[in-house]
Amino acid sequence: MAKSTLTPELAARFASIALGHVRREYPNKPDHTLAGPQDAQTPSQLHPVFYGSYDWHSCVHSYWMLARLLRLFPDLPVAADIRALFDEQFVAEKIAVECAYLAAPTARGFKRPYGWGWLLKLAEELALHDDRRWSERLRPLAEIFAQRFRDFLPLATYPVRVGTHFNTAFGLRMAMDYAVVTDDRDLAALLGETGRRWYGADADCPAWGEPSGDDFQSSALIEAECMRRLLPAEEFLPWFDRFLPRIAQREPATLFRPATVTDRSDGKIAHLDGLNLSRAWCWRSIASALPECDARRAIAEETADRHLAAGMPRIAGDYMGEHWLASFAVLALEA
Template identity: 40%
Template sequence: MKNISLLLLLIIPSFLISQELTLQQANHLATLPIKCLQQEYPNKLGQMLIDSTEIQSPKQLHPAFYGCFDWHSSVHGHWSLVYLLKKFPALDKREEIIRKLQINLSKENIQKELAYLSKNHEKSFERTYGWNWVLKLQLELDTFNAPFAKEMAANLKPLSDLIVERYIEFLPKLLYPIRMGMHPNTGFGLTFAWDYAVHTNNEVFKKSIRENAIRLFQNDTGCPFNWEPSGTDFLSPCLEEMAIMQRVMPEKDFLAWLHKFAPQLFNKKFDWEPAKVSDRTDGHLVHLDGLNFSRAWNLYHLIRQYPKQFSHLKALADKHFQFSLPSVVDGNYEGEHWLATFALHAFEEKENGF
């Protein structure tokens, strides 16, 4: 325990000094998904059992995405490592990371994942949170110009294709949006999906996302920022809705909509307190660190496209980002198995715009 505490004292200040992602920070953040990528237990399965033949171990059920506690955390843990490999060619343990990714994302393993998701009684499996992360992983692999990444992209593509089909089938059936600040949130579930639709120039997919997002959200006004956060949020219902509408609406229409939906964001004195975590060993309460990161990445994304209107929000985004950054390295598996991804995506949005 003394050694762990000493390590944290050495690492945490480097995160507090700079919010730019350095190689040193990347090396440390990479250790978290490396550690859990092939760690089968503890594990939380989101499985529906039809009969006893479906009772199998996590690795048997999900040979690609069995680690990092649950399926979606495993998926975005893979994204984290691909992102870091692409951004930092000199990343420590590079060969080990590539080897683990190649094992998990083999053609055979992805075919087994595809077979699982193709079951009629698993149509809602990981809808839409896990689906969203699969498409972000696919986009990251598609845009990584390395032979091993191209091979993994080809392996993953059939699963991504199925998920695109599932989105197109499901969205018209969703009569009301899901606004909670956790996995089923509709706004978040469409964001990376939209980015992937744009990347692949899939007009049918883009049309489905755009039309359904506008149908579900265009009449919303006065989002209650003061109701946030709920006790176990890791997504902001207000900002996730804003994020998808920012993507699918023309700029003039979006700004007019946002004036009605979130007028406080235009106020140069707008402030919002970061969410506080009372117990980081509690797997639900620690969600609030993720909320701070997701608030930050959505604000960075907004500022990047509309600096004239929203540059005053950068300090607020930085405050949220800075508040939870030290908790990524606190040694608790409850947060470690997923928070690195949220921190990295906040870094990604921050660096894309500033």
């Protein structure tokens, strides 16, 4: 099976999909607590930057994807549209409203940790652009979420191991990219210490609960990908040997079989298309950390390609998947 890669044609398709929904306000699923009648506002009033794409976190990672594709393929047919969007949305006044929202006591846990990780991933990507205006304008919001990680992680005695937005391994993994690019060594150290504390002793992962009916992440594989990102190779490889010791036998078997999706108009069931894409991302990333002579590397790559083949035809067609799946396709194709 030939390895799929991110091509200019796919980038143009994905960018056009995202441009079609990052400013589509409805339907919308706000994660919003009302402390009083004054808090009953529309999505665009609450979040003037990230009000589209059905929900806040999907809007954030759709902006990440657009920023990523623009940097990789600056001559995209829609490149001017992306730049115009960023010039209009990444402005001080709108960012200030996003920051003010987070100051409310009711917003303490807003989008923790999934949205936190994606916002920092967006900040990391914008910091890599030659034009630093967008990065500088987003910086106040990124600093709030970085501080939320600093405040929360020492309090979090236990990880969350589900396959949905609350998975803590995903948050650590994405935040580490931001910490490295911004040279925030204290945050990077905290992320690494937390990963070791939460997951360092894990061994012989059974993955018996996968997939659950609305997973879009593999709790086993995102933990492995998290530790790959957090740990130096000489520490990760022995940990991985203990964590999934039977990869050569393709066990646990559930991690090697793409998920079946029966109804893509159901937002929860449609998560399983994302599971196939996010598993592909994790398997490819893990494969890259294994020695070329290691038989597990070819198994991981083959399994990634099988999951990618299951997920790629489902990027568009129903809004329950269309508003977010392309971002995970980009992660997988680039891994």
